[in-house]
Amino acid sequence: MYSYQRRKEPGPVFRIIIRGINDLKLRTKLILSFIVVVFIPVMIVGLFLTNELRHQALDNAxxxxxxxxxxxxxxxxxxxxxxxxxxxxxxxxxxxxxxxxxxxxxxxxxxxxxxxxxxxxxxxxxxxxxxxxxxxxxxxxxxxxxxxxxxxxxxxxxxxxxxxxxxxxxxxxxxxxxxxxxxxxxxxxxxxxxxxxxxxxxxxxxxxxxxxxxxxxxxxxxxxxxxxxxxxxxxxxxxxxxxxxxxxxxxxxxxxxxxxxxxxxxxxxxxxxxxxxxxxxxxxxxxxxxxxxxxxxxVKDANQIIILATIVIFISLIVAIVLIYGFSNLLSKRMLRLSKHITKVATGNLDVTLAIDGKDEIGQLSRQFNAMVGSINVLLAEVQESNLQKTQLVTRQNEIKFKMLASQINPHFLFNALESIRMKAHIKGEKEIAKVVRLLGRMMRKNLEAGSKEVTLRSEIEVVRCYLDIQKFRYESRLGYELVIDPLTEQLHILPLIIQPLVENAVIHGLENKQEGGYVRIKAELMDKWMRIEVSDNGEGMDKQRLDFVLRSLEEQEDEANNRIGLRNVHMRLQLSYGREHGLVITSSPDSGTKISFTIPTGGGRHVQSADS
Incomplete structure (x- = not known):
């Protein structure tokens, strides 16, 4: 069974008030509505803004x-x-x-x-x-x-x-x-x-x-x-x-x-x-x-502004009441016609057209009313097209989710393939190839697992060692390297993938064009409250003009085609994480190799806020 609750009828006092308001002339209603709708809210807002202005002045101070x-x-x-x-x-x-x-x-x-x-x-x-x-x-x-x-x-x-x-x-x-x-x-x-x-x-x-x-x-x-x-x-x-x-x-x-x-x-x-x-x-x-x-x-200046604003608002309210009283008779007839047409639209009749003379606000409202009715008809057609586009968007999003899920499977497939290659090489006695494949798989897994969290220096050095061993397989006796790591630094935290790009730069740009090969040295040491890391090589080095170009490229805001993105990436990550003073320091001279170093706080925390302050 359905139960119906009878709507509560207004009390006799409320009915008398409503009847009295309905019996008032339009200009009187406009004045009363202005007082209730405008004057009182303006006073409330004025008091609120006055208090906010004082607080803002204090907060700014x-x-x-x-x-x-x-x-x-x-x-x-x-x-x-x-x-x-x-x-x-x-x-x-x-x-x-x-x-x-x-x-x-x-x-x-x-x-x-x-x-x-x-x-x-x-x-x-x-x-x-x-x-x-x-x-x-x-x-x-x-x-x-x-x-x-x-x-x-x-x-x-x-x-x-x-x-x-x-x-x-x-x-x-x-x-x-x-x-x-x-x-x-x-x-x-x-x-x-x-x-x-x-x-x-x-x-x-x-x-x-x-x-x-x-x-x-x-x-x-x-x-x-x-x-x-x-x-x-x-x-x-x-x-x-x-x-x-x-x-x-x-x-x-x-x-x-x-x-x-x-x-x-x-x-x-x-x-x-x-x-x-x-x-x-x-x-x-x-x-x-x-x-x-x-x-x-x-708050002295704020108080003066408040007094001036109060005077202006008070005068404006008086002028507004006078204008409402004078123009109410002129507006009532035209507003009544506008009201009738709005009522027709409210009942669902969208074929009406309103014709009211004049270029004032009511005339503008009539033209906007006609434009609104036309826009409603257009919007009804657009809603259907919008629903179709929404359906297509949901489909595309589902496809993207599926591709993201598939992209997570590919690395596992690649690791499994590398492991199969390594086992084949090991079974056939190709121990050196098996070792390099194992190092490559470990290095790729480390790179994919690296996120925004810091890792220990020991973990980062493992990635560097894998990379150097792989390059040593490629260059054979032409490449030598040395890891000079202070044992006290191994458990200190550092950004992931921050040293390997520097070593890769030393091998590719410093030693690759050197026929007799070269030597790379990675050093980590404690210095008071800092840990200093240095990557040096005995490669062909850079002249002053080339070195100045590299240093300028580190500070560029936009990547260019010829920019050393690896070095710049490391430089910007160091500065964003630990402060501008912890960026890369590069020294080099022709035929004397290149040295890249940086320092980080031994606490492993972020220190950006205190750098440019």
Whole structure:
């Protein structure tokens, strides 16, 4: 049985409202509909857009602040890295160790020793990133000068000196006063151990404050560099350097925060603060970069736009109501005729034609109505053709799927065929041919199994060894090779099929045209945090013009007919996976062979984001 649910009739109040609306004149309905359909949504959208505009202004400011802080961090890192380089050299300088540990008998000997060691003055003149260098050492026979100083009791008892003496050579970054000129500098502080001389000293390198100020002066937002004790090292606002964050009405809840973006109150204004921590290599501590901007300042322009937009919208609404009231009588008759024809089309009559005079919107609507009716008739015919095309498309897709399935079977057939050839050759005593076929099958299987995931270096070297053994079968004694692989690198991960193209390039382009044959050497070694791989040959090599052409082809965006696609493919994969600094490095000269090398991080991870930043 079928059950029917009776449609609920509208209530008496709703019926009265509907009847009242139906009894209104057209112009009144237009005004009411305008208020309900346009005015209210515009107000809602206006409020939403107002809020979004403010948020967008803040988001843009935060994004710009993040970019600015990252730029300041990189440039500051470049400045202080100069001090790190100098400290590394001085800590390993045997002449400095002898000068510091020698007990001198006369003042003349001391002066002569200072004169024979001009390195510190040369560092100061060569590196604009530093201001001064001083070394505190306990040697009563030395004289205090601008570089070598006997530490006083106050210096020995200072926190930075005690920290350096107990830090085992790690670097400290402190904002301290240079007793020689009475000024404060961001200083690199580290203990230097002269092991052969059984002595030590404390090295202090002052970073050039003017360079730090120049970096910050290019920023639009208030930006500061502070040390771990919240002392302001540099600022693009006057009167802030040398003070603590607590002295400039800085929000106490943010003082000790590390990297991130925070809401705070600065100078009694709601503000956003971006903090980025910079801890240099081999350092005990670091510095922080702070960028501050007032929320009120950022949304000021947005607020002005909002006020102007509100005024314009309000005036437009008033004008629109007046126009609707004036033209409603002119429009009602023509709209009624249009409504009747639309009703006919709605009932399925597609043979109607509407004729309304005028070139205004209603006249345009009438012409569009007639065009629409004609288009519907055309579309009905096109639907059938579209259905036919859809059926053909499904058929083609099924054929493609079938071909893809067949393409998966072909490699297995090829492997089986190679294995049959190998067994035939083995049975007939052709061991060398059987070996080469086995190597070819293994190499092809490795190549087909290679995907986007990284493989171990040992697996990649197996592919290279198979290729070289096959080529050795071809060239016989004309080809020799050597694999120099550090055992520590064998389990490190590397992109698949990244070395074999380089070896193939060495064999084909370097040795094939050499009558007496040649030699290929593959070397893998660890270098600090990198693994370096080098493929070299003693082939015919390249002159400078040819080498420049090859290097340019590696950076081309479009493949050309004469381009070395194999090398370029390897070069681009290395750069996309590990960063631009990990591309191919090629050196060559005529009759001296070619050497191609590259490095990858030993962690095996991807490092692209940090390369062009």
């Amino acid at each position: 935060l994004e710009q602040t993040a970019v600015n802080v990252d730029r300041v961090k990189k440039r500051t890192s470049e400045v202080i890295n100069a001090a790190y380089d100098i400290s590394y050299r001085l800590s390993n300088d045997s002449r400095l160790a002898r000068l510091a540990a020698t007990e001198y008998e006369t003042v003349y000997d001391v002066v002569k020793a200072y004169k024979d060691y001009p390195d510190i003055k040369e560092y100061i003149s060569l590196y604009k990133e530093i201001s001064n260098i001083r070394i505190y050492l306990d040697n009563p026979t030395l004289l205090d000068n601008w570089e070598f100083i006997q530490p006083s009791e106050s210096i020995i008892n200072s926190g930075w000196y005690q920290s350096a003496m107990s830090s085992s050579g790690l670097i400290g970054w402190n904002y301290i006063e240079d007793e020689r000129d009475g000024k404060k500098y961001l200083s690199l502080i580290r203990k230097i151990d002269f092991r052969d001389e059984m002595s030590s000293a404390v090295l202090v390198i002052n970073v050039n404050s003017r360079m730090l100020d120049a970096i910050l002066n290019q920023e639009t937002f208030e930006t500061m560099i502070v040390d771990e004790n919240n002392n302001i090292i540099s600022s693009n606002r006057p009167g802030r350097v040398g003070k603590g964050l607590s002295e400039i009405d800085f929000d106490p809840s943010i003082v000790n925060k590390q990297s991130g973006t925070y809401n705070a109150v600065v100078n009694e204004q709601s503000s956003k603060i971006r903090i980025e921590t910079l801890i240099p290599l081999s350092s005990l501590n670091g510095i922080r970069i702070l960028s501050v901007f007032s929320v009120k300042t950022i």
